[in-house]
Amino acid sequence: MTQDRQGWVRLALGISYHGGHYQGWQSQPSGQTIQDQLEKALSQFANHRVSTLCAGRTDAGVHGLMQVVHFDTPALRPEASWVRGTNALLPRDIAVQWAQHVPPEFHCRASALTRRYSYHLLQSPVRPSVEQGRVGWVFRPLAMPAMQAAAACLLGEHDFSSFRASACQALSPVKHLMRLDITQRGAYWRFDFEANAFLHHMIRNLMGCLVMVGDGRKPPGWMAEVLAARDRDAAAPTFSPDGLYFVGPRYAEHWQLPSHTPPFDLLP
Template sequence: MNARLDHTPAGVFRCALGVSYNGSSYQGWQSQASGLTVQDKLEKALALFTDLPSVTTLCAGRTDAGVHGLMQVVHFDVPLQRETMAWMRGTNRYLPDDIAVQWARDVPTSFHARGSAQSRRYAYVLLESPVRPSVDAGKVGWVFRPMQLEPMQKAAQTLLGEHDFSSFRASQCQAHSPIKHLLRAEVSRRGAYWRFEFEASAFLHHMIRNIMGCLIAIGTGQRPTGWMAEVLEARSRDAAAPTFSPDGLYFLGPTYDAAFGLPDRTPGFDWLP
């Protein structure tokens, strides 16, 4: 890492990493006793590289089992220095092939991967086909019925702004409040693939997957466009569609104040259909 920043306590160095991963083989991000999470694999790799007993990371946003990450951001404190390129190459040496550190940066102790995030971005990639996915199995969601673009676009716009999103909240959600501010909700299509993109101050547990269930019901004509507003207003999980598959969900990453000097996106951000 580069020379210690003046506002970092002597002997303590804070580093931020941008991490990408295929979540298909993992039980989500957050560490579990099984050790089969992305956080577990990353922290084990960091400990091996630094030769420390343990390294504890804090992330920008936890992802569920099967959900992928293109730019998960974490920070950690360690009592040693490394060049930023060394953090990338050294940590990747001990990571499995489906997890990779994309970048590393020195950050002040005032930086917090979760607390400093101004917004978070997700994309859901969906295959519309009478035949299930094969080559991209686990990397896209799937719907076999034809869908219409305009009804889904109109329904998505209903959700913009600050609302109580209780209708889209999992029962095990630990968020203090169901009120979130949805900044962007876009729907587009390229060939047989649909891309849904969302940006918000923060998201509730399963919020996007529950919204996806409703959008697909509308897009396939099973529900009218106005149903989305009714679901939102109901503030009840019972009013919404079933939770949709995690396969096509990607955490695109958080946004931060430019003063921190962190990348806005990471390699692979735009490869999705």
């Protein structure tokens, strides 16, 4: 356990949640956000006001498999107690997966090397039912080669202004997309993204374009044209948040933090 000069300790938590009933991660006056619910439970358990920072904000309807947060506290509790005690006070669709004491120089956002998201999509003539809210949906057949060809031009460091929401507060639209893997399992498609950071709505806007290429409405080469335009109007409409999951950040090994949580293994 690392303790600073004032007797406070820094804790990192891994949080999973279903985002369907919340207005995103970031605290809002309504109190209906993941951060609001988490801080309310932590404050009650720690017996003092707790403020958290997160590795990456998620929008309304987006799910989290390993959102990482950190906060400072004078409460000296075993790590397992932070998990069990906080979960007892949280709604059923939010859960602390792990807790770990970290050095005071650890910062859940600044210390992250990359961030990972996964989008899950049902291809079916009929809309989802039991998977409602957990997967996106397309009714047209998708072509793997076309989407892979379109995805290839996105890899590397680029100006992603064409895929940036107007409300995005990022200082720069230039991001390094290191991975965009597309796999299919029966009627389900999975798109895995990893980058140093993402812009607001970036993945949902990329998904809109990938689907338009996949169902034949646009040729694969159109993706490079959209990227080069650096203009949001050149891209497809923003895709549904339903199938989007924040898989979590990656950290350097010396922090000794988990790379994923058990809910990751439940994804289709």
